Amino acid sequence: MRMLIAILLAAVVGPFTWPKLASADSHGESLARWINERGRQAWGEPPAKCDDFTFARRVYLDIVGRTPSVSELRDFQDLGDNRRDILVDRLIFGEGPRSETYLRLGSQNLARYWRRVLIPPGTTIVGSPLPLENWLKQSFSERTPYDEIMRDLTAIRSPGEAGSYYQLLGSLPENYASHLTRSALGVRIECAQCHDHPFVDWKQEDFWGLAAFYGNLRGPRDALARSGTEGSITYEGKTYPAKFLWTGQPLDESGAAPRAQLATWMTSTENPQFSATAVNRIWQYLVGHGLYADIDNLDQATPEEREFLDEVAQRFARDGFDVQGLMAAICKSDWYQAQSTDQPVRPEGFQRQLKVLSPDQVFDSLEQALLLPISRIDPDSPRWSGERSQLVNRLSETVGTTPEDYASGIPQALMLMNGRLTSDAIDLENSRLLRAVVETPFFNDHARIKTLFLAVLTREPTEAESAALVKFVNGMPEGKNQQEAYGEILWALLNSPEFVLCR
Amino acid sequence: MPITHMQDSFTRRDMMRIAATSLAGISCSGWLPKLALAAEGKRPPKACILLWMSGGPSQIDTLDPKPDHANGGPTRAIKTSVPGIQLSENLPGVAKQMQHVALVRSMKTREGDHGRATQLMMTGYRPMGGAIEYPVLGSLLAERLKPADAQLPGFVAISPFRPGNLGAGFLGPRFAPLMVSGVSNNPNTRADLTVENLDPSGIERDQLGQRKFLLDVIRGGTPVDASAAKKHAAVYDQAMRMVETRGEGAFDLDQEPAELRDAYGRNRFGQGCLLARRLVERNVPFVEVTLGPSGEATWDSHLNNFRTVKSMCEILDPAWSTLIGDLKQRGLLESTLVVWMGEFGRTPRINPNSGRDHFPDAWSVALAGANIQGGSVIGATTADGMSVKDRPVQAADLFATVMEAVGIPADSNNYMGDRPIPIVDGGKPILEILG
Numbered sequence: 001m002r003m004l005i006a007i008l009l010a011a012v013v014g015p016f017t018w019p020k021l022a023s024a025d026s027h028g029e030s031l032a033r034w035i036n037e038r039g040r041q042a043w044g045e046p047p048a049k050c051d052d053f054t055f056a057r058r059v060y061l062d063i064v065g066r067t068p069s070v071s072e073l074r075d076f077q078d079l080g081d082n083r084r085d086i087l088v089d090r091l092i093f094g095e096g097p098r099s100e101t102y103l104r105l106g107s108q109n110l111a112r113y114w115r116r117v118l119i120p121p122g123t124t125i126v127g128s129p130l131p132l133e134n135w136l137k138q139s140f141s142e143r144t145p146y147d148e149i150m151r152d153l154t155a156i157r158s159p160g161e162a163g164s165y166y167q168l169l170g171s172l173p174e175n176y177a178s179h180l181t182r183s184a185l186g187v188r189i190e191c192a193q194c195h196d197h198p199f200v201d202w203k204q205e206d207f208w209g210l211a212a213f214y215g216n217l218r219g220p221r222d223a224l225a226r227s228g229t230e231g232s233i234t235y236e237g238k239t240y241p242a243k244f245l246w247t248g249q250p251l252d253e254s255g256a257a258p259r260a261q262l263a264t265w266m267t268s269t270e271n272p273q274f275s276a277t278a279v280n281r282i283w284q285y286l287v288g289h290g291l292y293a294d295i296d297n298l299d300q301a302t303p304e305e306r307e308f309l310d311e312v313a314q315r316f317a318r319d320g321f322d323v324q325g326l327m328a329a330i331c332k333s334d335w336y337q338a339q340s341t342d343q344p345v346r347p348e349g350f351q352r353q354l355k356v357l358s359p360d361q362v363f364d365s366l367e368q369a370l371l372l373p374i375s376r377i378d379p380d381s382p383r384w385s386g387e388r389s390q391l392v393n394r395l396s397e398t399v400g401t402t403p404e405d406y407a408s409g410i411p412q413a414l415m416l417m418n419g420r421l422t423s424d425a426i427d428l429e430n431s432r433l434l435r436a437v438v439e440t441p442f443f444n445d446h447a448r449i450k451t452l453f454l455a456v457l458t459r460e461p462t463e464a465e466s467a468a469l470v471k472f473v474n475g476m477p478e479g480k481n482q483q484e485a486y487g488e489i490l491w492a493l494l495n496s497p498e499f500v501l502c503r
Numbered sequence: 504m505p506i507t508h509m510q511d512s513f514t515r516r517d518m519m520r521i522a523a524t525s526l527a528g529i530s531c532s533g534w535l536p537k538l539a540l541a542a543e544g545k546r547p548p549k550a551c552i553l554l555w556m557s558g559g560p561s562q563i564d565t566l567d568p569k570p571d572h573a574n575g576g577p578t579r580a581i582k583t584s585v586p587g588i589q590l591s592e593n594l595p596g597v598a599k600q601m602q603h604v605a606l607v608r609s610m611k612t613r614e615g616d617h618g619r620a621t622q623l624m625m626t627g628y629r630p631m632g633g634a635i636e637y638p639v640l641g642s643l644l645a646e647r648l649k650p651a652d653a654q655l656p657g658f659v660a661i662s663p664f665r666p667g668n669l670g671a672g673f674l675g676p677r678f679a680p681l682m683v684s685g686v687s688n689n690p691n692t693r694a695d696l697t698v699e700n701l702d703p704s705g706i707e708r709d710q711l712g713q714r715k716f717l718l719d720v721i722r723g724g725t726p727v728d729a730s731a732a733k734k735h736a737a738v739y740d741q742a743m744r745m746v747e748t749r750g751e752g753a754f755d756l757d758q759e760p761a762e763l764r765d766a767y768g769r770n771r772f773g774q775g776c777l778l779a780r781r782l783v784e785r786n787v788p789f790v791e792v793t794l795g796p797s798g799e800a801t802w803d804s805h806l807n808n809f810r811t812v813k814s815m816c817e818i819l820d821p822a823w824s825t826l827i828g829d830l831k832q833r834g835l836l837e838s839t840l841v842v843w844m845g846e847f848g849r850t851p852r853i854n855p856n857s858g859r860d861h862f863p864d865a866w867s868v869a870l871a872g873a874n875i876q877g878g879s880v881i882g883a884t885t886a887d888g889m890s891v892k893d894r895p896v897q898a899a900d901l902f903a904t905v906m907e908a909v910g911i912p913a914d915s916n917n918y919m920g921d922r923p924i925p926i927v928d929g930g931k932p933i934l935e936i937l938g
Contacts, residue, residue, distance in 0.1 A: 124618045124619055124621075124622045124630050125618070126616070170616070170618075170619060170630070353730075353731070354731045354732060397670055398670065398671070398679050404730075404731060405731070406730070406731035406732075406735055407675060407676045407734075408676055408735075408738060409656075409681075409738060410679075410738060410741055410742045410745065411679070411680075411681055411682050411700075412676075412738075413738050413739050413741075413742035414698065414742050414745070414746070415699070417700065417703070417704070417742060417743075418703055418746070419700050419704070422704050423704035423705055426704065426705050427705060465720055465721065465723065469717075472713075472716075472717065472720075488713060488714065488717060489717060491704070491714060491717070492717035492718045492720070493721060495718060495739065496718060496721040497731070497732045498721070500735070501731055501732065
């Protein structure tokens with residue numbers, strides 16, 4: 001918040017120099033160095049670093065939710081020796097040009113990501129998830145510490161608070177409790193809803209004991225009205241008192257409201273499950289797989305399996321649950337910047353695999369690459385005309401369980417192959433990108449192909465690709481047909497695995 | 504449809520047999536693998552068509568009439584082809600096919616919200632807060648029944664409408680539904696009932712070769728062995744084949760006789776049922792056809808229940824009854840299960856708006872085909888319809904019955920990683936109607 005005000009003030013005052021904010025630590029440098037070293041202990045030497053274009057594609061997608069434009073790539077290349085760290089600071093902390101845009105996109109991107117954590121694809125929800133996403137966006141834009149966000153979600157006093165998350169989940173105490181423990185603590189207790197869990201130790205007392213904290217919250221149309229108070233719930237004739245997980249510690253009868261006590265217990269710096277789950281999720285989001293891979297069953301990890309994770313988590317908690325700071329540190333680390341491999345996953349050691357773009361990232365990258373109009377009053381702007389939601393909804397029908405899991409099916413492929421956005425993109429009349437490429441007079445065929453590659457895939461074509469594609473264009477009759485050949489090349493770029501994957 | 508290829512794999516005797524059946528009145532879409540098997544007297548592989556009544560239809564005004572009670576309202580009961588079984592007057596066509604149909608009049612579930620009830624009736628599992636993404640019925644059956652060499656997806660959903668995004672869940676995208684949309688209610692043009700985005704953008708079908716070539720050029724730049732890239736290539740190859748063959752010609756409804764199209768009903772649902780039959784003939788193991796809100800009419804009849812249910816049945820009855828008759832005539836009913844259900848029933852008590860509200864306590868579904876014992880009734884409701892009097896059937900019991908009817912052991916497991924997930928949430932099949 002303080003930084004936002006500083007930026008707003010600066011904008012009023014006019015040309016300004018960037019304030020030197022706090023210590024270098026708030027930008028994650030020292031944590032990044034620590035992660036580098038700790039990683040060496042765990043995995044040995046890191047793989048070779050990825051190239052600059054790949055790095056730019058990764059951080060733009062991971063931080064602002066879309067691929068970089070050709071001009072942003074050019075700016076990045078001019079940043080000097082320390083350009084990777086500088087780019088991270090620009091995108092995460094808004095330190096540099098386009099500050100306001102990057103900060104806005106960044107909090108939006110985090111809000112969308114966290115919304116998918118709180119409401120995983122496939123969850124049946126009641127109403128629109130937008131209020132929740134907006135509430136999260138507001139929190140992230142103010143750089144609200146992570147523990148505070150989760151405390152607000154846990155300690156709700158009415159169903160409409162905290163972005164109406166409670167109502168979205170159907171206004172059911174047991175639903176809310178199980179979603180919260182999964183997303184915040186990496187624990188799945190919901191199998192104990194109907195019977196004691198067959199594989200782990202959860203009992204019905206644990207499940208309903210958590211639901212009991214929400215026993216008095218009702219939805220507008222509660223078909224199966226159960227009697228309950230804030231602190232007890234009745235299910236199939238049995239009344240369960242509110243109970244924390246793991247600990248037999250009773251509620252403080254004279255103290256704060258039960259939900260406030262739950263929030264305090266859950267988000268405490270002493271609760272290793274809380275900070276470790278957050279770090280594990282952010283690591284998975286950025287690197288592709290968690291420091292402990294089975295992210296929603298972290299309680300199943302052995303102490304050895306989660307040692308590294310717990311150490312990062314302690315630092316995260318100590319540094320005030322600063323999500324952006326942690327992201328910066330990871331992005332600046334050697335592990336994030338490792339080249340991805342096409343070798344099958346090895347059980348030990350460190351590997352980076354290809355990551356799949358989220359549905360929102362696919363659209364926002366298309367919008368950026370194709371230079372689509374974005375004005376709300378422009379009837380042709382896909383962001384507002386319904387095309388965005390069509391594409392995002394279609395892609396959301398099949399989302400993998402981890403970022404490395406490509407889960408799209410035929411309908412998704414057909415949409416990118418033949419859908420309206422693609423048809424317009426490859427049509428000379430309608431495509432801004434295509435016109436810019438074919439109508440720029442000083443471009444030769446190689447330069448045209450290179451521009452298309454940079455805009456869509458964030459890389460230059462290989463010599464073999466360039467030669468094959470120039471030959472394809474020249475094989476067409478001159479004039480309109482050759483121009484249309486670029487449309488076909490653009491079609492292939494948009495439909496190549498590289499467009500929907502991040503290398 | 505590669506007819507020439509099909510001919511290669513038939514013996515001369517097969518051809519003569521098929522020719523003979525064609526003469527006996529079966530149209531020339533009899534060149535299809537399934538029909539050929541049926542004509543030879545072999546048992547074709549099992550399939551299932553789900554007629555999904557989105558919104559929750561009134562059981563009293565369809566399958567469980569109560570003409571002698573105030574809760575029955577003005578809806579009368581009519582005789583059916585099976586003595587002793589009555590249906591509502593809204594279903595005269597289905598009444599004539601009653602010998603093939605089994606009614607379950609004692610459904611008892613616990614979800615009264617559209618979204619949650621839809622999840623329950625589509626997956627057989629109660630919504631439990633996202634631990635496991637349970638696959639919907641179509642994905643479950645597609646995974647078990649899809650032939651290895653299938654050209655078409657194992658699960659096609661026609662005019663789907665569902666809240667949330669129910670799909671293949673942990674079974675993964677290979678068993679996700681291929682959606683067939685219908686933007687208008689005028690099915691006379693192919694475009695109105697087709698797979699979205701099946702026509703190539705900007706070029707003719709015969710130019711697809713150049714796109715494949717270009718895609719191959721650019722794929723060379725990716726780490727091709729990475730699992731995500733491999734999956735991407737597999738999905739694209741299948742999608743490309745669908746575009747090239749226009750979905751094996753299944754969507755060319757104009758190949759059907761006009762009288763038959765009329766009989767199904769010239770509306771999206773009717774033509775969807777016809778399309779379902781064409782897909783089943785092409786070895787698609789599961790097709791879902793949704794009858795949702797249509798114009799002013801809806802199954803969600805909080806207002807003017809009797810008028811709106813009557814309108815819905817005018818679409819439903821011809822389509823459903825013609826589908827059963829058509830499958831029977833082609834020798835496919837013995838291998839094809841037809842399920843009729845919604846997410847719940849409606850209150851027997853009539854509300855002040857002449858409507859009926861959501862009611863999961865006592866409602867009806869219907870099954871026909873495969874090895875279902877037609878002409879039977881399972882369970883009963885009380886005279887006022889307010890509760891199940893006899894043999895309550897839960898969602899999981901219905902799912903177990905469906906599984907057994909198409910030859911899938913109801914007590915078998917799927918696997919999420921190495922964790923076993925029962926295909927049915929512990930239900931018991933209704934043995935009385937399984938032949």
